[in-house]
Amino acid sequence: xxxxxxxxxxxxxxxxxxxxxxxxxxxxxxxxxxxxxxxxxxxxxxxxxxxxxxxxxxxxxxxxxxxxxxxxxxxxxxxxxxxxxxxxxxxxxxxxxxxxxxxxxxxxxxxxxxxxxxxxxxxxxxxxxxxxxxxxxxxxxxxxxxxxxxxxxxxxxxxxxxxxxxxxxxxxxxxxxxxxxxxxxxxxxxxxxxxxxxxxxxxxxxxxxxxxxxxxxxxxxxxxxxxxxxxxxxxxxxxxxxxxxxxxxxxxxxxxxxxxxxxxxxxxxxxxxxxxxxxxxxxxxxxxxxxxxxxxxxxxxxxxxxxxxxxxxxxxxxxxxxxxxxxxxxxx
Amino acid sequence: xxxxxxxxxxxxxxxxxxxxxxxxxxxxxxxxxxxxxxxxxxxxxxxxxxxxxxxxxxxxxxxxxxxxxxxxxxxxxxxxxxxxxxxxxxxxxxxxxxxxxxxxxxxxxxxxxxxxxxxxxxxxxxxxxxxxxxxxxxxxxxxxxxxxxxxxxxxxxxxxxxxxxxxxxxxxxxxxxxxxxxxxxxxxxxxxxxxxxxxxxxxxxxxxxxxxxxxxxxxxxxxxxxxxxxxxxxxxxxxxxxxxxxxxxxxxxxxxxxx
Numbered sequence: 001x002x003x004x005x006x007x008x009x010x011x012x013x014x015x016x017x018x019x020x021x022x023x024x025x026x027x028x029x030x031x032x033x034x035x036x037x038x039x040x041x042x043x044x045x046x047x048x049x050x051x052x053x054x055x056x057x058x059x060x061x062x063x064x065x066x067x068x069x070x071x072x073x074x075x076x077x078x079x080x081x082x083x084x085x086x087x088x089x090x091x092x093x094x095x096x097x098x099x100x101x102x103x104x105x106x107x108x109x110x111x112x113x114x115x116x117x118x119x120x121x122x123x124x125x126x127x128x129x130x131x132x133x134x135x136x137x138x139x140x141x142x143x144x145x146x147x148x149x150x151x152x153x154x155x156x157x158x159x160x161x162x163x164x165x166x167x168x169x170x171x172x173x174x175x176x177x178x179x180x181x182x183x184x185x186x187x188x189x190x191x192x193x194x195x196x197x198x199x200x201x202x203x204x205x206x207x208x209x210x211x212x213x214x215x216x217x218x219x220x221x222x223x224x225x226x227x228x229x230x231x232x233x234x235x236x237x238x239x240x241x242x243x244x245x246x247x248x249x250x251x252x253x254x255x256x257x258x259x260x261x262x263x264x265x266x267x268x269x270x271x272x273x274x275x276x277x278x279x280x281x282x283x284x285x286x287x288x289x290x291x292x293x294x295x296x297x298x299x300x301x302x303x304x305x306x307x308x309x310x311x312x313x314x315x316x317x318x319x320x321x322x323x324x325x326x327x328x329x330x331x332x
Numbered sequence: 333x334x335x336x337x338x339x340x341x342x343x344x345x346x347x348x349x350x351x352x353x354x355x356x357x358x359x360x361x362x363x364x365x366x367x368x369x370x371x372x373x374x375x376x377x378x379x380x381x382x383x384x385x386x387x388x389x390x391x392x393x394x395x396x397x398x399x400x401x402x403x404x405x406x407x408x409x410x411x412x413x414x415x416x417x418x419x420x421x422x423x424x425x426x427x428x429x430x431x432x433x434x435x436x437x438x439x440x441x442x443x444x445x446x447x448x449x450x451x452x453x454x455x456x457x458x459x460x461x462x463x464x465x466x467x468x469x470x471x472x473x474x475x476x477x478x479x480x481x482x483x484x485x486x487x488x489x490x491x492x493x494x495x496x497x498x499x500x501x502x503x504x505x506x507x508x509x510x511x512x513x514x515x516x517x518x519x520x521x522x523x524x525x526x527x528x529x530x531x532x533x534x535x536x537x538x539x540x541x542x543x544x545x546x547x548x549x550x551x552x553x554x555x556x557x558x559x560x561x562x563x564x565x566x567x568x569x570x571x572x573x574x575x576x577x578x579x580x581x582x583x584x585x586x587x588x589x590x591x
Contacts, residue, residue: 216494218416219416
């Protein structure tokens with residue numbers, strides 16, 4: 001049956017041929033073009049879903065396979081302990097840098113997103129939105145160069161002051177760096193880099209807060225801020241978390257900026273002296289010098305696998321947090 | 333408690349657009365006043381201007397005087413937040429806060445005052461408000477459950493309880509039953525006649541039988557055409573409006589000839 005015939009189901013089969021096919025039940029005939037389209041679409045969707053899984057498993061297999069050399073030596077057998085000793089400072093360094101970035105970026109991002117969505121006059125809020133998006137368009141190598149040549153030196157006096165006045169806290173103990181190329185500087189640069197992504201996710205969510213709930217709060221005598229606390233934040237909670245996690249994912253994996261800003265060294269609690277390193281920076285700096293097939297290369301790939309796992313855990317935790325309060329999410 | 337509302341030559345604008353023109357009305361304390369009229373005639377706009385909720389939209393403003401007893405709601409230095417805590421509002425669609433439990437929903441407005449309260453005080457407020465909204469018996473065993481899990485009619489009564497808990501002078505209702513089934517509507521209407529003993533109530537409704545059932549006075553609004561401002565055509569006792577209106581437009585509307 002043709003498309004046109006199906007879209008107007010024949011009530012009485014009298015169109016051209018009179019009562020020639022009285023047995024045809026109009027409910028059993030269907031729009032064959034539509035069915036085809038449906039099949040093609042579901043096939044494409046399935047393919048896309050499968051492609052993600054296949055890619056992911058290939059990456060995981062590649063990483064696992066190539067990192068065997070880092071934890072197994074033919075003469076000595078399993079050398080897991082050696083590897084962990086190597087990996088541990090890098091993992092901690094990565095987490096510290098990302099944590100600094102998150103702590104700095106999240107409040108600013110939420111504040112900017114709130115301003116754009118609920119406080120700024122419409123025209124201003126649009127241009128601020130564009131500016132924020134523009135931040136995301138800056139290549140990471142530019143951020144790195146900026147952090148290395150401008151932000152680092154600019155922070156040197158701050159580090160000096162922190163060391164003098166708060167030196168009793170282990171975070172600010174140790175000789176302050178004279179170049180400013182510390183893990184803290186790297187964290188600040190990362191914070192600026194992840195600001196746009198958190199901001200735009202938060203902004204999208206804040207804008208979607210139901211007018212109904214905002215007005216409910218206002219009608220009870222809430223100020224604008226109280227309305228935001230009562231209606232906007234609870235609604236946006238899951239969105240804020242996923243925005244922060246997206247930011248964290250980027251901060252964890254950021255290579256170029258950290259590699260440029262940080263002068264890497266051994267793990268130390270001090271944020272203001274040179275030292276510490278992150279996994280991506282270590283891989284980027286070490287890979288060109290590692291001969292193919294060597295144990296060093298396997299080590300770098302293995303540490304990459306560790307980063308992969310950390311990111312996976314971060315994302316799953318985020319999901320878990322988002323799901324925990326489903327009953328109260330407003331989706332029901 | 334319970335104050336009167338008086339509008340004197342009230343014009344309500346959205347930007348340059350005059351939405352409601354020259355309304356003069358006096359809503360007596362402890363009474364129910366119904367606003368009726370065809371869609372777009374400005375009755376919701378007028379209702380929202382009574383507690384300055386229409387200001388939420390950018391460009392919305394008001395000219396003229398609006399008195400809560402003797403105090404001008406639009407006087408200089410008047411904080412809309414204060415006005416709204418004295419003039420509560422119930423919306424067309426039930427809107428309990430989805431992330432809050434039933435108990436938290438009832439206390440939401442009360443907590444805004446910043447007054448500290450013990451748990452037993454809070455319990456009393458919750459019970460009083462829910463009893464006042466005829467909801468206590470249905471929800472007393474699940475106060476910790478989310479408010480969004482209730483049925484539509486229960487949610488609307490929860491919203492009324494939330495409004496009542498703040499002890500306002502006036503309660504505004506914007507078509508509170510239009511999203512509800514007849515049984516829930518009946519429950520809300522019963523509730524309105526009980527609340528009337530303590531509060532001044534103004535209710536917008538599309539349902540003329542409802543206006544006849546719940547209100548003592550009725551205000552009929554109409555517009556001359558699209559883009560023209562809404563006007564108050566007739567304001568009188570409900571029985572007069574429905575049985576013996578003095579204006580021909582009113583008569584045609586209440587007898588179902590248009591709208």
